[in-house]
Amino acid sequence: MANKALWSGRFEKEMDEDVLAFTSSMDVDSRLAFYDVMGSIAHVKMLGERGILPQDDVTLITDGLKTILQEILDERMELEKSVEDIHTNIETRLTEIIGQSGGKLHTGRSRNDQVATDFRMYLRDRVLEIVKNVNDLQRALMAIAERGKNSIMPGYTHMQHAQPVSLGFHMMAHTFRLDRDGDRFMEAFKRINMCPLGSAALAGTTYPIDRRLTSDMLGFNSPTPNAMDSVSDRDFVLDVIYCCSTVALHLSSLCEELIIWSSPEFGFVEMDDTYSTGSSIMPQKKNPDIAELVRGRTGRVTGSLIQLMTIVKSLPMAYNRDLQEDKEPAMRAVETVLSYLIMSERMVSTLKFNTDRMRAMTEIGFINATDLADYLVMKGAPFRKAHEVVAGMVKACIESKRNLTDMTLEEMRSYSELIEEDVFEAIDLDNCVRRRCSYGGTSPRCVEIQITECIDTVIRRESLIEDAKKKIESSWERLLA
Numbered sequence: 001m002a003n004k005a006l007w008s009g010r011f012e013k014e015m016d017e018d019v020l021a022f023t024s025s026m027d028v029d030s031r032l033a034f035y036d037v038m039g040s041i042a043h044v045k046m047l048g049e050r051g052i053l054p055q056d057d058v059t060l061i062t063d064g065l066k067t068i069l070q071e072i073l074d075e076r077m078e079l080e081k082s083v084e085d086i087h088t089n090i091e092t093r094l095t096e097i098i099g100q101s102g103g104k105l106h107t108g109r110s111r112n113d114q115v116a117t118d119f120r121m122y123l124r125d126r127v128l129e130i131v132k133n134v135n136d137l138q139r140a141l142m143a144i145a146e147r148g149k150n151s152i153m154p155g156y157t158h159m160q161h162a163q164p165v166s167l168g169f170h171m172m173a174h175t176f177r178l179d180r181d182g183d184r185f186m187e188a189f190k191r192i193n194m195c196p197l198g199s200a201a202l203a204g205t206t207y208p209i210d211r212r213l214t215s216d217m218l219g220f221n222s223p224t225p226n227a228m229d230s231v232s233d234r235d236f237v238l239d240v241i242y243c244c245s246t247v248a249l250h251l252s253s254l255c256e257e258l259i260i261w262s263s264p265e266f267g268f269v270e271m272d273d274t275y276s277t278g279s280s281i282m283p284q285k286k287n288p289d290i291a292e293l294v295r296g297r298t299g300r301v302t303g304s305l306i307q308l309m310t311i312v313k314s315l316p317m318a319y320n321r322d323l324q325e326d327k328e329p330a331m332r333a334v335e336t337v338l339s340y341l342i343m344s345e346r347m348v349s350t351l352k353f354n355t356d357r358m359r360a361m362t363e364i365g366f367i368n369a370t371d372l373a374d375y376l377v378m379k380g381a382p383f384r385k386a387h388e389v390v391a392g393m394v395k396a397c398i399e400s401k402r403n404l405t406d407m408t409l410e411e412m413r414s415y416s417e418l419i420e421e422d423v424f425e426a427i428d429l430d431n432c433v434r435r436r437c438s439y440g441g442t443s444p445r446c447v448e449i450q451i452t453e454c455i456d457t458v459i460r461r462e463s464l465i466e467d468a469k470k471k472i473e474s475s476w477e478r479l480l481a
C-alpha cells in the first residue's frame with residue numbers, strides 16, 4: 001500500500017521515516033478500523049442524499065468501503081504501521097480499490113471530526129460491554145448475599161471488631177458500590193452518544209450537509225451542537241476513564257478483603273484452585289494472585305485518568321495533535337477494567353466461605369457492646385451514661401479474659417440496676433443482627449429488601465443495554481443493506 005500522507009501536496013520534502021513513526025497512531029487506532037469504515041459509509045450516503053456527490057460515486061465509494069470492511073473483519077487488511085493513522089490507511093486503501101473517486105469521500109469532513117466520531121463509537125460499545133459485566137458481577141455477589149443473609153460475621157471499622165453483621169449484608173455493600181458504577185457508566189453513555197461527524201476541521205462546512213442524518217445513520221442520539229467544541233472535546237473520554245477508575249477502586253477494595261480473608265489468621269474464605277497460584281519454592285502455598293493482580297492493576301486505570309487530564313489541560317481551541325494521545329490511556333483503562341470484571345466475577349462465583357469461622361470470630365472483641373448500651377437506653381439510661389457503664393463492663397471482662405455474655409446477671413447488675421434477665425437475649429449475636437432492621441440495616445429482612453432493590457436496578461440496566469445494542473446493531477444493518 002502506498003504510504004503517502006494525505007496532506008503532502010504543499011510539502012517539498014518527503015516525510016522522514018522516524019518522524020512518521022513518531023507521529024503515527026497506528027498502534028492504538030487500528031482498533032477503530034470498523035468504526036472508521038461505518039462512519040465513512042454514513043458520511044458518503046449523507047453526501048449523496050444531499051446531492052453533494054453524484055449517486056454513482058456514492059455507490060462506488062460505499063462498495064469500496066464494504067470491501068474494506070470485509071477485509072478488516074477477516075483480518076486481511078494490511079494496516080500499514082508506517083502510515084499516519086487508521087483514517088489515512090482506510091482512505092488510501094479505498095483509492096487503491098476504486099481509484100480517484102476515493103478522494104471524494106473526504107468532502108465536508110476532516111480527520112478531526114472523524115477521529116472523535118470513531119472514538120465515541122468505540123467507547124459506546126466498550127461501555128455497554130463493561131456495564132454488562134458489572135451487572136454480572138453484581139449478580140454473583142447477590143447470590144452470595146442471598147445464601148449468606150443469616151451467616152453472622154464481624155463488621156469492622158478501622159479493621160477492629162465493631163458490630164455483628166451478616167455475610168450477605170457485607171456482600172451487598174460491595175454490590176451497591178458496583179450499582180453506582182453501572183449507573184455512572186450509563187450516564188456517561190448519554191454524553192458519549194452524540195455525533196461530531198461533519199463538524200469538519202473546526203468551523204463547520206460550506207457544503208449543505210445534514211449532520212442530523214449522519215448522526216441517525218450511526219445510531220447516535222443527536223449531533224454535537226458546536227463544531228469547534230466537537231473536535232476539541234474529550235470530556236466524554238474523561239468520563240469513561242473516571243467511571244473505569246471507580247470500578248477499579250471498588251474492585252481493588254473487594255479483592256483486598258478477599259486476600260485478607262483468605263489468610264490463615266482470618267480463614268473466612270477459600271479461593272478456588274483455578275483462581276489461585278502456587279509457589280515455586282514453598283510447596284504448601286496457595287496464593288490469591290488473581291485478586292492481587294486486580295488490586296495491583298488499579299494504577300493502570302487511575303493513572304490513565306491523570307494522564308488524559310494532563311493531556312487536555314491548557315489546550316487552546318480547537319484540535320491539537322496532543323489529542324491523538326487520548327486513545328492509549330482510554331483503551332488501557334477500558335480493557336483493564338473489562339478483564340478485571342470478567343476475572344472477578346469468575347473468582348467470586350467460586351469462593352467458598354467458612355461461615356463457622358466467621359461466626360466464631362464474632363465471639364471475640366465485644367462485638368455486642370453497642371447492643372448492651374442500646375439495651376440500657378431502652379431501659380431509660382441516657383446513651384452517654386450507658387456507653388460509660390458498658391465500657392466499664394468491657395474493661396472488667398478484658399481483665400478477667402471473658403466475654404460480656406460470660407458475666408452473671410448479678411455481676412452485671414453491680415454496674416447498672418437497670419439490667420434484667422432479658423439482657424442475655426438482647427446481646428445474643430443472632431438477635432443483634434436480626435434487630436438491626438432500620439432501613440439499610442443488616443437484618444436478614446433488610447438484606448432481602450436490598451437484594452430486591454439492587455436486582456431491580458440491574459434488570460433496568462440490562463434492558464437499557466439491550467435497547468442501546470439493538471439501536472446500534474440495526475444502524476449497522478441499515479448502513480450495510
Ligand code: ARG
Nearest residue numbers: 025085111112115321323324
Ligand atoms: N490520528 C489523529 C488523532 O488521533 C487524527 C486527527 C489528525 N488531525 C490532524 N490535524 N493531524 O487525533
